[in-house]
Amino acid sequence: MSSLSITGVTKSFGTGPTATRAVDDVTLHVPHGSFTTVLGPSGCGKTTLLRLIAGFLVPDAGSIAFGDTTVAGDGVRPVPPQARHVGYVPQEGALFPHLDVAANIAFGLPGHARAGREGRERVAEMLDLVELPAHFADRRPDELSGGQQQRVALARSLAPQPAVVLLDEPFSSLDASLRGTTAIAVRRALAATGTTALLVTHDQNEALSLADQVAVMRGGRLVQSAPPAEVYLSPSDPQVAEFVGRAVVLPGTATDARATCALGEVVLSEAATGPVALMIRPEQVYVDLTHAEGVRGSVEEVSYYGHDCAVQVRLDDGTSVLARMAGVRHPVAGDTVHLRVTGLVRAYRPAGAP
Amino acid sequence: MAVLALVPLAYVASYVVAIGPVDLWQLLARPRIAELLRNTITLALACMAATSVLGVALAVLVERTDLPGRRLWHGLLVAPLAVPAFVNGYAWVSLDRGINGFGGAFAVVTLSYYPLVYLPVVAMLRRLDPALEETAFSLGHSRTRTFRTVVLPQLRPALLGGALLVGLHLLAEFGALSLLRFPTFTTAIYDQYGSTFNGAAATAMAVVLVLLCLVLLLADLRLRGDRRYARVGRGAARTAVPLALGRWRLPLLATVGGVVVLALGVPAFSLLRWLVAGTSTEFPVAELTEALVATLALALAGAVVTTLAAIPVVWLAVRHRGWASTVIERSTYVANALPGIVVGLALVVASLRLVPVVYQTAGLLVAAYAILFLPRAVVTVRAGLEQAPVVLDDVSHSLGLGPLATARRVTLPLIAPSLGAGAALVFLAISTELTATLMLSPIGTSTLATEFWSASSELRYGAAAPYALLLVLVSIPATVLLMRADSPAAQTERVPA
């Protein structure tokens, strides 16, 4: 086990005018034993980054190091993937269809360890780790559900005790119901083994809920890497804000730690002055059904999800605002409500401003 | 290997260059060539049209109507594929000598080849999403109008592909047409070969034959390209509601039965008759065994060589897509369009002039088989390698395995079934190959096909019967493989002439 350091890594595809920079000067540190998710829309370069780390691709510039060992860049001859000791969990698991579960898990173990008691014990240990029953060892991949396949794929990657585990959108093909439980099982297994892990995803919920650190990529560049709450509540720019969750962005005017906008006065997380764009999460917008405190508006549309609901409100000044509230008691379209903002609000320089 | 596949083309091209346009023109601009051209083209067009009509009609009857016993009919309608066309020709001509010339050739070849249209059309009908038809009904279209406007257009690629295959087969057909006394380029080349070994006139005819084949091949490649985009989503879970035939039921049933009787019953009857007549006088167990052993040995060697040769071709085509790999893959298809007679002629000359050591060896014959049947192996193995996505290699590398270990522990085990299937198809194709075997078989080696040919062309019909029976028996497994209409082989089946 070791940390993972990526420094100034760049990778382009194609040559000449049609060349595209898939990964552009990315620097990221994943501490030993921690879990980082790389979040970005499709085509942002996150999978390329992962393949560079795994060794399937060689960076044009920059370096990649596991702990103190540089595996690519810095004039070091790139270490081939089979010598990097990375665990790799691709999309849809990619279990070897001709091998049963036990043989899949034991695949990366040295020859002497694959056969015999040692191998069987390791397989059993790994199945236990990913929370699958021991008798699954004899099953074939096509007898497993998608989630089970992903757990076996993780077990397979962890069995040889890799330095780093890389997961490429491992849950994207699973049903919503399986996705959560599988993800939690994976996180527990990684935590139990103290494995350094990097997971690539386009799903913000997944990225935020699993990781110690979220790295947001856009157009090949790393735009923010921070703990999940910071990325969510204090995104580096409004686009990141809108990518990691629903956001209400309102123009306002700031004076030091406070600003005024259509939702009244809000408290800023960082002091600012003059015209700003304010990013408010819908769950920061409190919908008061009983008291006439705050800014008045009328409910246009309610989407009820059970555990909560989203309420679209048209303020008296015409601004449309999304609020999210617990689903216990909720308004219906046409109701008059009062809104106010709770918690700290992040202010950005408005678009087009110098 | 791909280079070897181009030997026949290179032979024809170098001949054209060597002889020069003037002499070539003199060899070509003569009444005999015009006669052969007329014969070849009219027979090809007539058979392509007849097999198309028959193939589509039978496929629709079996797949989309309430014809009684549809599953049984399907099996019986595919079964003629197990009877090599030259055996079918023998069966008919030995029954009635009046069956010959254009009429006889047209009838026998159509009855032999219609499954080449029938099979892909059936496969396409099964893959069509009935929702399309249901949508058409819901829009108020009648059943017949729906069939014409919705179903038929979608069958077009399968139909055209099958018809082109019939054309290619026909251009290469030697045995049946020779027995039925209808000269085409292939039989004429063989006759010239018999009189001059490798005379200029034979090669000049080969030039024309190759050009005809290339025309069909280009049409086929175009179609293949289109087909990739036109492919219909797999696995329509529901099947369309069968069309009620009503009062047409009995007449149509009789028609389908009639086709089966003509395509299967008559050859079976004729074969059995001669078998009984032949075995009552002599049953040459030793000769039969020897021919069978030689056939199986050659087929085995050819299947192994061809399948091994297919691996690098497929590897390049699937894993390293690029113009070079495409050219290599396609060049094997070009060879596939070349009739056995041209491949045989080219290898005789090339081996004599360039590598006399291999001349008249089993190795050269195996090379000819590899050239002729590489595409079958390529198509099958390709389907297998596509089942082994590159991500599995990535996983294996990440687990510490180098390229060789990955090939051994991941890729090979995964493509093994398709290697087996490819080898099986090639094996069976070789065991019924006639033309190239006649020209290239080593001294003292006779196969089922050559022994059958020698007996039937000397009108020893009874003596030919046991060989014909064995030829049919070895063809049955391939037919069963092909009956699974979805198998990739069904779309590229090449029956040797």
Added chain:
Amino acid sequence: MTTPPRRATPRTAVALAGSLLAASALSGCGVFGSPDLVVYNAQHEQLLDEIIPLFEEESGLDVELRHGKDLEMANQIVEEGEDSPADVFLTENSPAMTIVDNAGLFAELPESATATIPEQYVPADRTWTGFLARSTVAMYNTDTMTEADMPASILDFADPEWQGRVAFSPTGADFQAIVSAVLELEGEEATAEWLAGLKANGVIVQNNLVVMQSVDSGEVDAGIAYHYYWYRDRQENGTDSDTSALHFFGDQDPGAFLSISGAGILASSEKQDAAQEFVTWLTGTEAQQAMAESYALEYPLNPDASLNPEVKPFDELEPPAVDVANLNGPQVTDLMTAAGLL
């Protein structure tokens, strides 16, 4: 995941290993082994299959036959040249021998090999020898024709009255030999005319057996072939000869041409002794008698051998005088190609 293929590794491996084994076994078990004598045979396969075992038994030599047609094999031997695997060449008809002889590829035969054969059937330089003879005939259907309706000369079949009534097999070496005799006796122009007439009149079939069938079934009135096809059928069950009869041309007509089957030894052969032993045996009384008594019914050239008396006796034939060493095969194929028969 797509449904993965089932595990098939061990079975496939076994199949592969098995086929490799079989391939190597093949090279050892004699199918590809090296024989004592290689004979390129353009004579009837069945005849050689009958008599070769006699020679093998007597000499203890192992003989391999490669079968083909006269001109195909002659041209093949010329093309193969010094590298030819053939030790001995046997033909149905002599024009093929001439092709090989003209290329200088035959070794001179030992006197013993030609001692029993009349000298007109051996070229002066003894590069090869005749060993069997066959007479040109016309067959006719006895329901539609009588002997009196048959023409005096084979050249008459080119007349328009024979339109659609005469069958022949231009791709066969036999017919090509007959053409070579016509060419030798009548010259190029007359031969080309005759071929053009036949192309217009004739029903083209793939071999002489079919000629006989077509005549016997009444599909045509007459056909050009050699004598033994009809006699063989009479001797067996007669189903293809019971409504037909033979018409022998007389008077040294080209249609009475007596074609000679030849045997020669390739100069390139490294097995001269075995080859000489074989050819000597082939012309000797024992083999000649064996062939005479076989199904073949061709005329043995060794006067000590006697043929079934049912066959028209050899000394009653009236063949034209043709130098057997001088029949031109290549010019015949050219003429026939020009006539559109090939």
